[in-house]
């Protein structure tokens with residue numbers, strides 16, 4: 001356990017104190033400084049919406065079977081970066097990506113790479129649960145069906161996915177009922193089940209708990225930690241306690257205003273093991289943010 005820097009221990013009400021005690025991941029002392037086997041990397045990633053430079057020169061590595069949290073104030077480009085990781089920004093009019101995003105060493109922006117195939121390997125769960133207007137069963141079966149996945153038994157696949165998302169026991173007797181009959185938290189776990197049904201190895205989560213109550217949030221956090229043994233997870237969260245509780249590594253972003261135009265471009269300030277970033281940040285801007293002085 002890293003010692004608490006004296007500058008922080010004098011502020012008992014500092015939100016950072018809760019953060020440090022709630023880092024609940026693996027013993028981070030054993031975590032190498034950088035992910036040794038990155039499943040994905042962003043290299044000199046820049047994103048533009050029309051003429052607006054939204055994200056500048058982001059370099060990140062995402063470790064296998066790790067949870068990486070992207071945090072920072074509103075508008076610093078967290079969701080933009082996340083969407084680049086499975087080419088969701090291709091669907092945003094005017095969005096343009098420069099630099100490289102690799103998946104097992106292959107640039108997913110290379111000519112000839114099929115974005116639909118990218119998204120079956122790198123799935124995404126959104127802020128608001130967004131089940132299809134279909135039955136619970138058909139929500140899960142949809143992805144495997146449309147992507148033409150070879151499946152021996154769809155019943156087994158649906159059960160596995162629902163078990164994987166810790167939802168099976170709650171829905172096994174109503175698989176033919178509409179997904180809209182589920183609670184918000186159950187719908188979000190259904191969306192996670194739908195994502196894992198196509199057997200991705202990376203799951204992107206864009207504020208997956210922001211529409212949920214604390215109990216549903218806690219179930220999703222437990223689920224993330226279970227899923228970590230099979231998947232690599234990258235999560236955008238506004239909730240620093242959540243980042244501290246679930247993630248192995250954290251990337252802190254901020255936005256810098258252009259002196260002439262005032263446009264705010266997002267940039268990565270610091271990327272480190274979560275415990276280190278929250279207990280001993282190396283950049284003043286990170287310290288200010290996590291101690292609540294800014295953002």
Ligand SMILES: Nc1ncnc2c1ncn2[C@@H]1O[C@H](COP(=O)(O)OP(=O)(O)OP(=O)(O)O)[C@@H](O)[C@H]1O
Nearest residue numbers: 049054072073074075076077078079080081092266
């Ligand atoms: N589709 C879009 N068209 C134009 N500008 C956009 C678009 N999406 C995002 N932006 C702009 O890009 C910048 C980064 O936005 P983004 O949503 O990635 O930030 P964020 O850190 O995820 O914010 P928040 O925490 O509020 O969700 C912002 O200035 C935003 O207004």
